[in-house]
Structures are given as C-alpha cells and as structure tokens.
Amino acid sequence: MKNLIQIIVRFHFTILFLIIELVCFILIVNNNNYHKTVFLNSNNALSGGIYNKVNSFTDYVRLTKINDQLSNENTLLHNLLSENYKLTADSFFFYNDSVFKQQFIYRSAKVINNSINKQRNYITLNKGKNQGIKPEMGVVANNSVVGIVKSVSDNYATVLSLLNARLKISAKIKKNNHHGSLYWDGKDYRKARLIEIPSHVDIKIGDTITTSSFSSVFPEGLLIGTADEVLPSSGGNFREIIVLLSNDFNQLSYVDVIGDLLKNERLELEKEVEK
C-alpha cells in the first residue's frame, strides 16, 4: 500500500495526464458522431471476431446433436423425393414456370452470438452484406420465427431477436385466421404474448399461431408457437394469449435468413396509397 502511494506520488504527473486523456477520449467518442461510428465499428469488428472464435468451440461441442438433426432432415427430404412416389393418377398437370414466380429466397447462416437473459436481446450472424443479407430480412430456424435483421456490416449481421421488447410482429391464429400482434414481455424466454385478439374468437390451448400475410418480412404461415394460456378479457374487447414459442432460443445454432424478392414492389405500391 505504501509502495503504491509512493508510485502514485512519484508519477502523479503521468498518471494525471493519462486520466485527463482518457476523459478527453470519452468526451470525443460520446460527443462526435463521426468518432463514435469509427469507434463502434472497430469495436464490432473486434467483438465479432472474438465471438466467431468462441463459437467455433461451442459448435464443436454441439456437433452430435446437429448431426442427428441433419440426418433426420435428410431422411425426411429423401422421403419427399419424387422417385419415392408412384404415379397413380391418370391425368397429368403441366406446370408453366410463369405461373410460379419465386418470391422468397433462403440463405443459411450461423448464430455466433445470442442472448436470452436481457430485455433487449440481439443475435449476431456470421453473414453480412457480402453474402446478400440486408436489414429488414426475416430470420427463421426450423421453419419458425427467430427475428428480423437489424443492421449488417460486410461479414456480420445483427438480428433483433423475437426476445426483444422492441420487436412486434403480425401473427394470426392458424385455424380461423384472426390477426393480432405478438411481442415478448421480457419475462420467460419461452413465452410471448399475442394481443389484440377479439374476445369472441374461439381459441383453445394448443392452437397453432403462425405469421400473417400482413408482414412484409415473413412469408405467411410460418410457425411461431402454440397457445399456452388464454387470459380472460378484463372487461375490454380484446384478450391476450400467452404463446409457447416453438423455437428454443437458448439453443439456436443455424438459422435461415429469408429474403423477399418482391418486397420493394409491395412497399412501393403500399406507399403510393398513403400519399
């Protein structure tokens, strides 16, 4: 302790200098937009790199499970191959390609950082601008909703997780097409709330909740979860439904990013109406 004080006294000039410089740089980064961006960007590149390293390890640990999942999926797809189906119909249908226009395109990406324990959770993916990911694209895993891409750098993307109080997505009850909005209340990471459902709507525990066609981010009919609890309406016209999410956000490893090829067309059209 005595030595420490001696050192401080002896080098007080240098120490004071370093402290004031630190204060200056905090001021610079906090008050100048340009410096802030430069600082944050380099920070992100660094943390992204570190997350990548950490993730390569955790991925290795998880390999067995993912292999299982993949082989299951493989069998499933094999079963769907056309060779496996015997033609029993008497007539043929000819599909003209101009009838089917591809609207959604899927890109696979790996989750390299994820959290579930905050109020605002974000996911980092290992793909970015260079791999064709753009902000506002939807993210799914196992064909159910994970979140929406928020911002992208050259090789990384951050995703606004469904477990983020700022994200609200349009959802519907599959069996009767009633729409509502779904958000996470920040409590249990396995449960979200579906609100704005009129109180006369028939819903039972176990009913499937999917995305609606109102969203310009997700295709219609993507699984979100199942109704877990229906809260009685407290005098109002609407009631709330607690939705058990079908994804386990704690185990996210590989996700698909959905690009909507016709999105611009739709948004432009909708904008014109608002004019």
Next chain:
Amino acid sequence: MNFIVKNIIRFIILILLQVTIFNNIQLSGFINPYMYVLFILLLPFETPPWLLLVLSFFMGLSIDIFSNTIGIHASACVFMGFLRPIVLNNISVRDNYESDIEQGLYVYGFSWFFKYALILILAHHSFLFIVEVFSFNNFGDTLIGIILSSIFTLILVITSQFIISKK
C-alpha cells in the same frame, strides 16, 4: 498576483482571437492555424505540473465548445502540456531557468524560443490532426496538413512575440 491576472486575460484574448479569426482561416482546406497554443507556451516556468495539465485541458475544452468538437482540442492540449516540462528540461540554456519570468521570445533569445515552440506546436498539431481524422487512412494528407498548419501557427506565434516585445 499580477501574472495570474495577465494569464487570465491572455487566456480570454487568445480564445476570442482563435474563435473569431483563426478558425475562419482555412487556406486550401489544409492550413488551419491554432494560435491559442501560445497560452500553454507562455505559462510561467514554475507552474506546478498538475496545474499545467488542468489549464491545458480547459484551454482546449473552451476552443472545443466554440468549434463543436468536444474533446479533440482538449486531448491535444493536454498532450502538449504533458510534453512541455520534458521539452523544457531537454532544451539547454546556459544557466538554469530563472523563476518568476515567462519564457517569451525576448528572455532566452530567438533560437531557443524557436526550438521550444516548434517542438510543442508540432506535437500538438500532430496529435490534433490524427485524433480529428481518427484513422491512419490517407496518412499522407494528414501529414501535409500537420506540417503546413504547424508552420503557419509557428509564424503567427513568433510574429506575436515580436509585436509584444517591441512595446
């Protein structure tokens, strides 16, 4: 007491000069004189080191407030204040520095003051320009800016000394 008042007045005058006149001089986008460093150059020898740093900080911060660059000038000034005692120790004078006088041009001669001012101004400007650009891309441009602006500032500082000493 006299020299405290004198320094306070110099502080204010230099800020006003810098903000109203020198900040508006931008020759060919590169040359931008920062005359206000004269305040740090002319502080008395026996200023305690910690006070030197604090004064430099506030000098820089005042300029920052006027030019909307919070922290940039302050950091460069503090760096300059940090170097000042080191430079003073390393530029030899025949005798030791006498206390109670300021190190103006007329005290230890032109070549001493020139060396002293050149080193500190160059240090200040380098720090300032690099922090301002905040990256080492296009370092050549930054370097040209540093050198040209340093020369301009140095000319202004020395000219001001001639004007004052003639009085």
